[in-house]
Amino acid sequence: MARHGAGRGWYTKVIGAALGVMVLATGASVWSAQADAVDSAPKAVSPERKVKAVEKSIAHASDAGARGVNITIDDGPDPNWTPQVLDVLRENGVKATFCIVGTQAEAHPDLVKKVVAEGHRLCNHSVSHDTTMDRQSKAYQRSQILDAERMITEASGGVRPMYYRAPGGAFTPYSRELAASRGMRPLGWNVDTKDFEQPGADAIVATVERELPNGPTLLFHDAGGDRAQTVEALRRILPSLKEQGYSYGFPVR
Numbered sequence: 001m002a003r004h005g006a007g008r009g010w011y012t013k014v015i016g017a018a019l020g021v022m023v024l025a026t027g028a029s030v031w032s033a034q035a036d037a038v039d040s041a042p043k044a045v046s047p048e049r050k051v052k053a054v055e056k057s058i059a060h061a062s063d064a065g066a067r068g069v070n071i072t073i074d075d076g077p078d079p080n081w082t083p084q085v086l087d088v089l090r091e092n093g094v095k096a097t098f099c100i101v102g103t104q105a106e107a108h109p110d111l112v113k114k115v116v117a118e119g120h121r122l123c124n125h126s127v128s129h130d131t132t133m134d135r136q137s138k139a140y141q142r143s144q145i146l147d148a149e150r151m152i153t154e155a156s157g158g159v160r161p162m163y164y165r166a167p168g169g170a171f172t173p174y175s176r177e178l179a180a181s182r183g184m185r186p187l188g189w190n191v192d193t194k195d196f197e198q199p200g201a202d203a204i205v206a207t208v209e210r211e212l213p214n215g216p217t218l219l220f221h222d223a224g225g226d227r228a229q230t231v232e233a234l235r236r237i238l239p240s241l242k243e244q245g246y247s248y249g250f251p252v253r
């Protein structure tokens with residue numbers, strides 16, 4: 001009996017020790033899941049990782065309230081134009097939302113990290129900016145959205161995109177639902193500055209002044225061509241809207 005009892009004691013200790021290890025391991029994984037939000041552990045970016053779902057309707061409103069304006073910057077990052085846009089935003093104390101293309105994130109991870117470090121938010125703008133997304137299969141839409149989510153999160157060092165903007169606004173009910181289930185609020189716009197057509201900085205500024213009553217979310221681009229006019233227009237628009245009593249915020253989630 002004594003030996004048996006001793007045996008049980010030993011067995012219990014081993015089980016207890018094993019449970020202790022399991023608890024420690026569980027604790028460690030919880031801790032690393034939280035740390036993943038800020039460090040660059042590669043394991044941070046599994047698309048399977050649980051995230052909190054958000055609203056699936058397309059957001060336009062600003063979290064800065066009735067006089068809030070959301071600056072959104074699409075298609076980058078670009079090694080020439082993104083740093084210039086970041087400079088103008090910083091000089092004016094404005095935080096913006098950058099809709100990042102997956103392949104661009106993969107090519108310029110340093111710029112994605114810089115965007116995050118300067119307090120801006122990330123938005124998923126798909127892997128390859130296919131503006132016919134709304135006519136493609138669900139499997140294609142899924143890979144465009146989830147692969148870009150992974151590419152952007154890897155490039156940022158673990159910071160997830162908080163929104164999804166379909167290239168060209170080509171949302172589908174499926175893509176909105178999928179993005180929202182991954183914590184990325186579908187993001188629209190109210191004012192298309194058409195800066196990609198290079199109409200001149202004056203015209204870009206005029207479009208913003210004329211169309212701002214349409215709603216608070218303004219669309220600019222920091223890639224896909226010469227964006228000198230965008231940089232110049234932002235340099236004028238950002239202080240001007242502030243003088244008119246607007247404040248800058250992020251799209252609602």
Ligand SMILES: [Zn+2]
Nearest residue numbers: 074075167168
């Ligand atoms: Zn775009």
